[in-house]
Amino acid sequence: MSVLRDYATAVSQPTLPFASTARYDEVVDADGTLRPAWRSLASLALGLTREEITRVDGEIVRFLADDGVSYARAGDDLQPWRLDPMPFVLDAAGWSRIEVGLAQRAELLNALLVDLYGEQTVLRDRLIPAAAVVGHSGFVRAAARRASTEGAPDRTPLLLSAADLGRDAAGEWHVLADRVQAPSGLGYAAENRRVISQVLPDLLDEDALHRMDPYFAALRAALIAAAPEERPHPRIVVLSPGPLSETAFDQAFLANALGFPLVQGSDLVVRDGSVWMKPAGWPAKTPAERVDVILRRVDAEWCDPLELRAGSRLGVAGLAEAARRGRVRLVNGLGAGVLENPALLPYLPAVCEHLLGEQLRLPSVPTWWLGDPDARRDVLPRVQAGDPDLDVRLIDDPRRALALRPEELVERIASEPHRFAAQQRLPLSQAPVWGGGGAASALPITLRGFAIRFGSTYRPLVGGLATVQGAGDAAPRTKDVWVLKADEGDADQGLTDVASLPTTRSDPAFSPRALSDMFWTGRYAERTEDLLRLVLATQATLDQPGAHSAARTRDAVQVLLSALASLAGRREEDPELEFRSLLLQAARPGSAAHSIARLRDAMEGVRDQLSGDTWRVFSNIERAMRALRSSPHPHRTAESAGRMLAAMLSLYGVTANMIRDAGWHMIEAGRYLERGIQLSRLLADTLATPRSVRADRDVLESLLVTAESVVTHRRRYRGTTRAADVAELLLLDPDNPRSLAFSLAALRSHLAALPASTGSSRAERLLDQLETxxxxxxxAELTLVDGGHRPRLTEALTEVVAQLEQLSDAIGHLHFEAGPPPMSLDEISLIEVRP
Incomplete structure (x- = not known):
């Protein structure tokens, strides 16, 4: 049966559980027919069966996992992004009213922002109560009333805005909330479209709906145009709170799509009134790259520990002053957060007429600021009665309704009424949402629309991000938004003047923090690969016939298990349980799972620098881990370890296609340094104490397999496998990519290519010493046996590991150090001052 036919039948029959006559249905009209937007898709959409939708839903989950798309609600862990297979569809006529309303609202909010931080006519004329503005945490006093000596005020501080929309039972759109502080969602919207275009290519006719690519080109052009006029080749960055941010994927996607660096507060410094990217070795070297425009995704209060929130480590000390001087453009301005205040909503119609001379096109959801005695008198009886259609919110935290008993809520409102706003709960429109149980459910939907300042006007994104409400998911469930063209010849996004913009080449420098993340990406990737190879080699030896009874095989297994214990400690006596622990327990230092988790953390910090294919590595690893967790069979351990290793090896292919810049060289430097450390430790653990001739041979064979050199050894050395030959191949052979000699030579080449290297730095001197x-x-001398041991080998390899760790520290001091870490004012006050 067709899913949409079933849905349409259910919606038109009020006796069914999810049918609601109080809600506007986005797909089915009141008479049970499809709405105009869906009629053009009817033949294909109505043909989607439950089996087809189930397949599509599974493919969506896989594609999103492959791209590493995630989201975290405040205080929660990252969760996989959710995308419903059924799109949210609007026709050209239905969209036009939204488009005009979004453009007008962006212009209104911009004008209001200029007024609130400038002449404040809306406060002077009492169109908005002053307490509703200055009592809101988003009002940044440091940005108010710029002195005339600091240049003309910015008349268009709002470059990017968003609004959450909901449709009422009559089908009319209302603004639920404005998002202008640091609007998120553009990246998620673009990712939704990319995935849906892959899983529903027959349904999605790209000639019939607006593509999103031109909009990102327009946003890029708008950011470049926002730079000071005297800067012909401006530097633009995207300021992120970091990879633990709830919308980290969205931020990285945006930076990648725009071609601008994704930076954190620690990557920037204010000097001489301007903002600079910290180069490697700062502050010994003068900052070389001035930043002209910052697209900030950090809330204003965290942006400057000097003038705003003391102790913040997400921002840049002095950023507010640099912005006041006009030396850097912040998108959006530091004070934009005040516009997210729900206390403003009741007054916007009058403000629109005052500032624009127009009537407000998109009404807000009915809202009352409880600092107004009249509004309080009307609302408090409803609060006392526990009206379920009324939400009371703190104006400083409007995204969540207060979960208090009516009497408690009344008491809090009475003590601080100016801090609260009440909103009417709309019966939001509903749309079919696939639940995976074989049918679609009708759930309420909101739509986030976006607008950018492009040229002399605001241009809304033709599309947006639709979010399912009330689904109870850890991460929001979303829909791709399709806006159909009135004519297939219409320009995508209505933009025809973006392609003619001039382009210039830009080679952004890497911050010390980014270089550090790249370096550890290489190290953790190599560490994971080497441990997985050792696990596989140990399991293969253990699986040999008679392994549990033959003394020589038992000895070889114990040597290899001891080598694993040296790297990650020993948790389980049973080898099978130990292997599982090494593959699955991310909290176990030294395990493969731990290294994989750290690898992902490092790569998240430089996500904008990496190909989207990178994240398939982790989705493939996660699938292998799930298979191992769900199966008790011993053979599954080797199979899952092999799949994890294959996924790690695919990382080589991804990094091989990177441009040969400082980031790539740092990844490779980390990889080869770690290879040298792991190889030296492995040789020391396995060759230090010789066993019987046959047991030693088994250990040497496993060692060669682990070092991926068994084929080379067989081709080069004839006869019995000897420790001296293996040591020569793995330590001294300059042509063996897995040898220590090759690793040191490769490390030298990559270090020399880094900007801060001089040829005589401490890191390069230590490498010289080690190579000599x-x-x-x-x-042969190194592997001589003395008293049942190989003391020279043990001593030499222990020294190699120590020197390589010293070399790692020296690389960090040269390329990663960026001055002292930021401290809060409280920490500074504890520092003892001596004469």
Whole structure:
């Protein structure tokens, strides 16, 4: 049966559980027919069966996992992004009213922002009560009333805005909330479209609906145009709270799509009144790259620990002053958060007529600011009665309704009425949402619309981000938004003048923090691969016939298990349980799971620098882990470890296609340094104490397999496998990519390509010393047995590991250090001052 036919039948029969006559249905008209937007899709849409939708839903989950798309509600862990297979569809006529309303609202909010931080006519004329503005945490006093000596005020501080919309039972759109502080969602909207275009190519006719690419080009052009006029080749960055932010994916997607660096507060510094990107080695070197425009995704109060929130480590000290001087453009301005205040909503119709001379096109949801005695008198009886259609919110935290008993709520309102606003709860329109149980449910929907200042006017995104309400998911469930063209020849997004904009080449420098993340990306990738190879080699030895009874095999297994214990400790006596622990327990330092988690953390910090294919590595690893968790069979361990290794090896292919910039060189430097450390530790753990001839041979064979050098050894060395030959191949052979000599040579090449390297830095001197020592080594001498041990080998490899760790520290001091860490004012006050 067709899913949409079933849905239409259910909606038109009020006796069914989810049918609601109080809600406007986005797909089915009141007479049971499809609405105009869906009629053009009817033949294909109505043909979607339950089996087809189930397949599509599974593919969506896989594609989103492959791209590493995630979201976290405040205080929660990251959750997979949710995308419903059924799009949210609007026709050209239905969209036009929204488009005009969004453009007008953006212009109104911009004019209001200029007025509130300038002449304040709306406060002077009492169109908005002053307490509703200055009592809101988003009102930044440091941004108010710029002195005339600091230049003309910015007349268009609002470059990017968003509004959450809901449709009432009559089908009329209302603004539920304005999002102008640091609007999120553009990246998620674009990702939704990319995924849906892959899983429903027959239904999605890209000639019939507006593509999103031109909008990102327009946003890029708008950001470039926002730079000071005297800067012909401006530097633009996207300021992020970091990879733990709830919308980290959205921020990285936006930076990647626009081609601008994704930076954190620690990557920037204010000097001489301007903002600069910290280069490697700062502050010994003068900052070389001035930043002209910052698209901020950090809330204003966290942006400057000097003037705003003391102790913030997300912002840049002095940023507010640099913005006041006009030396850097902040998008949106630091004071824009005041516009997210729900206390403003009741007054916007009058403000619109005052500032624009127009009537407000998109009405707000009915809202009352409870600092107004008249509004309080009307609303309090409803609060006392526990009216379910009324939400009371703090104006400083409007995204969540207060979960208090009516009497408690009344008491709090009475003590601080100016801090509260009440909103009428709309019977939001409903749309079919696939529940995975074989049918679609009718759930309420909201739509987030976006607008940018492009040229001399605001241009809304033709589309947006639709979100399912009341689904109870950890991450929001969303829909791709399709706006059909009136004519297939219409320009996408109505933009025809973006392609003619001039382009210039830009080679952004890497911040010390980004270089550090790249370096550890290489190290954790290599550490994971080497441990997985050792697990597989150990399991293969253990799986040999007679492994539990033959003394030589038992000895070989114990040597390899000891090597694993040296890297990650020993948790389980049973080897099978130990392997599972190494593969699955991310909280266990040294395990493969722990290294994979740290690898992902490092890569999240530079997500804007990496290909989207990168995240398929982690989705493939996660699938292998799920398979291992769900199966008790011993063979599953080796199979899952092999799949995890294959996923890690695919990372080589991804990084091989990166441009050969400082970031790529740092990844490779980390990879080869870690390879040297892991190889030296492995050789020391497995060769230090020789066993019987046959047991030693098994250990050497497993060692060669782990080091991926078994084929090379067989081709180069004839006869019995000897420790001296293996040591020569793995330590001294300059042509073996897995050898220590090759790793050091590769490390030298990559370090030399980094901007801060001079040829005589401490890191390069330490590498010189190590290569000189290695050139004088004799493998036969090194592996001589004395008193049942190989003391020279143990001593030499222990020294190699120590020197490589010193080398790692030296690389950090040269390329990653960026001055002292930020401290709060409280911390500074505790520092003892000595004469």
């Amino acid at each position: 020592w290695l050139a004088e080594i004799d493998a």
